[in-house]
Amino acid sequence: MSEPIPLDTCAVRLVDPERVAAVRERMPGPEQAQQLARVFHVLAEPARVRIVTALLEAGELCVCDLAATVGMTEAQTSQHLRVLRAERTVRNRRDGRMVYYALDDGHVRMLMDVALAHVSHDDRES
Amino acid sequence: MSEPIPLDTCAVRLVDPERVAAVRERMPGPEQAQQLARVFHVLAEPARVRIVTALLEAGELCVCDLAATVGMTEAQTSQHLRVLRAERTVRNRRDGRMVYYALDDGHVRMLMDVALAHVSHDDRES
DNA sequence: CCAACATCTTGAGATCTGCGCAGATGTCCT
DNA sequence: AGGACATCTGCGCAGATCTCAAGATGTTGG
Numbered sequence: 001m002s003e004p005i006p007l008d009t010c011a012v013r014l015v016d017p018e019r020v021a022a023v024r025e026r027m028p029g030p031e032q033a034q035q036l037a038r039v040f041h042v043l044a045e046p047a048r049v050r051i052v053t054a055l056l057e058a059g060e061l062c063v064c065d066l067a068a069t070v071g072m073t074e075a076q077t078s079q080h081l082r083v084l085r086a087e088r089t090v091r092n093r094r095d096g097r098m099v100y101y102a103l104d105d106g107h108v109r110m111l112m113d114v115a116l117a118h119v120s121h122d123d124r125e126s
Numbered sequence: 127m128s129e130p131i132p133l134d135t136c137a138v139r140l141v142d143p144e145r146v147a148a149v150r151e152r153m154p155g156p157e158q159a160q161q162l163a164r165v166f167h168v169l170a171e172p173a174r175v176r177i178v179t180a181l182l183e184a185g186e187l188c189v190c191d192l193a194a195t196v197g198m199t200e201a202q203t204s205q206h207l208r209v210l211r212a213e214r215t216v217r218n219r220r221d222g223r224m225v226y227y228a229l230d231d232g233h234v235r236m237l238m239d240v241a242l243a244h245v246s247h248d249d250r251e252s
Numbered sequence: 253c254c255a256a257c258a259t260c261t262t263g264a265g266a267t268c269t270g271c272g273c274a275g276a277t278g279t280c281c282t
Numbered sequence: 283a284g285g286a287c288a289t290c291t292g293c294g295c296a297g298a299t300c301t302c303a304a305g306a307t308g309t310t311g312g
Contacts, residue, residue, distance in 0.1 A: 013257090015188055015224070020195050023184045027195070028242075033175040035245040036238065041170035045270080049159040049166075058149045062141055063289060069146050069153070076271070078290055097279045097288050098141070107244040111237060112162065116154075118233040119161040139287090171300080189259060202301070204260055223258045223309045 042087040043111065047072060048080050055090065056109060060102040168213040169237065173198060174206050181216065182235060186228040 014020055028036070043049055050070040055061060061069065067077040081101055084090045091104035103109070140146055154162070169175055176196040181187065187195065193203040207227055210216045217230035229235070 013190060014194055015191050017194075019184060019187075020191050023180050023187075023195050026183050027176070027179045030172065030176070030197075032242075032245070033179065034172045036175045036179075036241050037170055037172040039241045039244055040166045040175075040237075044163055044167035044170040046156065046160045046163040047270085049162045050153070050156070053153045053159065053162075054149050057152050058145060061145075061149075064139065065141050065146050068140055068143075069149050071156075073272080074289070075273085075291090078288095079270085082290080094279095099289065105244060107240050110240045111166075114233050114236045114240065115162050115165045116158075118165055118231060119158070173300085199302085200259070201261085201303085204258095205300085208260085220309095225259065 039087060042083060042089055043108075043115075045080070047076070048084060049112075051077065051080055051084065052089065052103065052108060053112065055101060055103050056112065060093070060100045062098040062100050064098075066101060165213060168210060168215055169234075169241075171206070173202070174210060175238075177203065177206055177210065178215065178229065178234060179238065181227060181229050182238065186219070186226050188224045188226050190224075192227060 043052065047070065051066060054066060054069045058065075058069070063074055063077055063081070066081075067074040070077065072080075081090060081092070085092065088104055089108055090101050093100045093102070169178065173196065177192060180192060180195045184191075184195070189200055189203055189207070192207075193200040196203065198206075207216060207218070211218065214230055215234055216227050219226045219228070
C-alpha cells in the first residue's frame with residue numbers, strides 16, 4: 001500500500017522517459033479508461049452479444065420472444081437485460097404486462113460491425 | 127452437449143413465433159457471438175484499455191516504458207499483453223533483450239473511438 | 253562461462269460474474 | 283377481488299480471472 005503507483009517518480013529504468021511522460025499526458029486518464037472498459041465489459045459475454053444482435057435484427061422484442069430467440073431462460077435473459085440497461089445499451093418500453101426491449105444507442109451497431117470485421121479477418125496462420 | 131437449447135421446440139409461449147424464427151435465421155450464430163464476446167472481453171479491463179490507449183498514442187513501446195506509462199508493474203503489464211496478443215490485438219518485436227509492443231489491428235482504434243463517443247455522450251437525464 | 257538485466261511464467265489468494273432455482277412484483281382477464 | 287401470466291430479483295454454487303509475489307527463461311557484455 002502506501003504508494004502503489006507514483007505518478008512522477010519512476011523507480012524502474014526507462015528507455016525513453018520523455019516519451020513516457022508525453023504519452024501519459026495525451027492518453028485518457030484512469031477514470032476514462034474504466035468507463036471504456038465498462039462499455040466493452042457489457043458486450044464481453046456471448047449471451048449479451050446474442051441479445052444485442054437479436055435486437056439489431058428485430059428492432060424490438062419482448063423478453064419471452066427474446067429469450068426464445070437467443071435460447072436462454074427468461075430469467076437469465078432478464079438478468080442480462082438489466083446489465084445492458086445499466087450501461088444505456090438497451091431501453092425498455094412497457095406495454096401491458098409485456099416489456100419490449102430495443103437498442104438505445106446507435107454506437108452499438110458500429111461496435112458490432114467493427115468487431116465483426118475483426119473476427120471475419122480470419123487470418124489464422126494454419 | 128446433450129441438448130441444452132432446442133432450436134425448434136419452444137416450450138414457452140411466444141408472442142410472434144414467425145419473427146423469432148426470422149431473427150434467429152439472420153442473427154449471427156452462437157460461435158460467432160462467442161468470437162465477438164472474446165474481442166470485447168479483451169478490452170473489458172481498465173488495465174488493458176490503458177495499455178491499448180497508450181499504444182495508440184505512442185505507436186510502439188517496450189514493456190518497461192509501457193508499464194511506467196500505465197502505472198503498473200512490469201509483470202502485470204506482461205500478463206495483460208499476453209491476453210492482448212492472444213486476440214491479435216498487439217504484436218511484439220524483439221530487439222535485443224527488450225520487447226517492443228504495438229497495435230496489430232486497425233480496428234482497435236475504431237472500437238476505442240466509438241466507445242469514447244459513447245461515454246462522452248454522457249446524456250444522463252438527471 | 254558467469255553475472256546482470258528485461259521479460260515471462262507460475263502459484264495461491266481474493267474477487268467477480270454467470271447460471272439455476274425459487275420467490276416476489278406488477279399487470280391483465282373474468 | 284382473485285387467479286393467471288410476464289417479468290424481475292435474491293441466494294448459493296461453480297468457474298473464470300485479476301492481483302501479488304517469487305522464480306524461470308532468454309539475452310547481452312566482460
